[in-house]
Each structure stands twice: as structure tokens, then as C-alpha cells.
Amino acid sequence: MPVVLSLNIASRTTPADYTRTGVTGIDKRPVDGALEVSPPGPKGSSGSGVAGDAIGDWSAHGGDHQAVYGYAREDLDWWQTELGVDLHNGQFGENLTTQGIDQTNALVGERWRIGTAVLEVTAPRIPCRTFAEFLAQRGWVKRFTQVNRPGAYFRVLEAGRIAPGDEITVLHRPDHDVTVELFFRALTTEADLLPRLLEAGDSVPPEVIELVHKRNAVQLDS
Structure with a gap:
């Protein structure tokens, strides 16, 4: 049974001179x-969907x-072997470290019940x-991109509580083939795949939908 191994947060931001804002919440x-x-709430006007996460x-x-x-x-275990370093749960900045479920091949729009909450897969993580x-x-950015193991972002369809050890139940798989892995390649190395992201409807972040429409407009004008 797929489970949440750990629930991870950054209780506060930490100083980081390599970021635009001078702080980061990646150390979860x-x-x-x-x-x-x-x-x-909308991106840019709000933070994490996990209580207490900076x-x-x-x-x-x-x-x-x-x-x-x-x-x-x-x-994480695969990367641990590749890099020759120990990687603790949360070290990639993830809120949910899972076991027994394939995030790379999850479909955008797939819905998971975890604890009393329902989450929906929306996008891959893009390295920065x-x-x-x-x-x-x-x-690292190039190496992470080449491997295509980006992890998944989620939106919260039903608010609730999640705890370490909670089982993960897939409630719904949409009728398309836009996986997290395909989405990742579309945004990083294979821009020709971008139009396919529209098949996933409003599960796709608005800024990505806008990017696809702009690219289509440029192609029509050229």
C-alpha cells in the first residue's frame, strides 16, 4: 500500500545569498x-498549502x-546511490516523501486521498x-533535467489533515496520457510537447497554459 513516509516543512526561511529574495524555504x-x-490562494499572493511551511x-x-x-x-534512494551521499526525507524540498507510488508516471489531474485531504497532481518540479x-x-540543474525524476506538485481539492504513515489512495485517473514526466520534458527539453499539456485542462497551472497559448500564437504568426 502506498504511504507517506514523512511530512516535511521548513518551519522558517533561512538566509541564502543565491536566491532573489535572500532567503529560502527549501530546507524542509x-x-x-x-x-x-x-x-x-493564487500564486504570488500566498505561500505553501501545508500549515507552518515557510x-x-x-x-x-x-x-x-x-x-x-x-x-x-x-x-531519493536512486539519487543517493548516484551522488554517493545520504539524502534525508525532505532534502529535495518536498513536503511529502512517499513510498510505493510512482510520481513520475502519475497523470496530471490524478487525484489522491491522503489522510482526510484530497490532492490533485498538477505539474512537475523544475530545477533551479x-x-x-x-x-x-x-x-545539478542539467543533471536533474536529464534524469526525468522531477517529483510532483499538487493542489488541494479537499482540505484536511495529513500525517506520516497515512495511506495514499488513487481516487481518479483522467482520460489522457499527460504524465508528470511528459510535462517535465515539455517544459525543459522538448518544447514541441507543450500543446499536449492542454489535454489536462485546468489541472495545469495557469502560467503554463498561458505559455502554451503564447507559443502557439508565435507559431501561427511565423
Whole structure:
């Protein structure tokens, strides 16, 4: 049975001279008990959907379509072997470290019940300088991009409480083939895939839908 191995938050931001805002909330650590998850509001005007979780740059992180970030322990273990370092739960900045469920091949719009909350898969995580500097890995953005194990962002469809050890139940799988992995390739290395993201409807973050429409308009004008 798929489960949440740990629920991770940054209880406060930490100084970081490599970020635009001078602080970061990427250093997330496991908590012992349950926390409330809820829709935080539009991106740029709100932070994390997990109670008590600090975010350093609201323009790039948080908001309804990035309310919760998940990463699979199986993928952390793979990276641990590749990098030759120990990786604790939460070290990739994820709120949910999961076991027994494939986030890479999850469908955008897939709905999971965890604890008393219902989450919906919305997008992959795109690596950035903050991620690279925090891990102290040279060439990390390129390496992470090449591997296609991005983890998944979620929006909160039903607010509730999530705790370590909660089972994960897939309630719904949409009728399309837009996976987190395909979405990731569309935004990073294969822009020709971008139009396919529209098949996932409003599960896709608004800024990505806007990007697809702009690209389509440019192609029509050229």
C-alpha cells in the first residue's frame, strides 16, 4: 500500500545569498504529527498549502497549483546511490516523501486521498539555482533535467489533515496520457510537447497554459 513516509516543512526561511529574495524555504525537515493542508490562494499572493511551511519566494513557489510538493523515497534512494551521499526525507524540498507510488508516471489531474485531504497532481518540479546551491552539486540543474525524476506538485481539492504513515489512495485517473514526466520534458527539453499539456485542462497551472497559448500564437504568426 502506498504511504507517506514523512511530512516535511521548513518551519522558517533561512538566509541564502543565491536566491532573489535572500532567503529560502527549501530546507524542509520531517515533522512527527499531522498538519492541515488547504488551498493557499493564487500564486504570488500566498505561500505553501501545508500549515507552518515557510516559502522564500512566493513568485516562484506556492500558490494553489503548487500547494504541496511530493517526491518518492525510491527516487531519493536512486539519487543517493548516484551522488554517493545520504539524502534525508525532505532534502529535495518536498513536503511529502512517499513510498510505493510512482510520481513520475502519475497523470496530471490524478487525484489522491491522503489522510482526510484530497490532492490533485498538477505539474512537475523544475530545477533551479536554489536547488543546485542547496545540494552543493555542480551541474545539478542539467543533471536533474536529464534524469526525468522531477517529483510532483499538487493542489488541494479537499482540505484536511495529513500525517506520516497515512495511506495514499488513487481516487481518479483522467482520460489522457499527460504524465508528470511528459510535462517535465515539455517544459525543459522538448518544447514541441507543450500543446499536449492542454489535454489536462485546468489541472495545469495557469502560467503554463498561458505559455502554451503564447507559443502557439508565435507559431501561427511565423
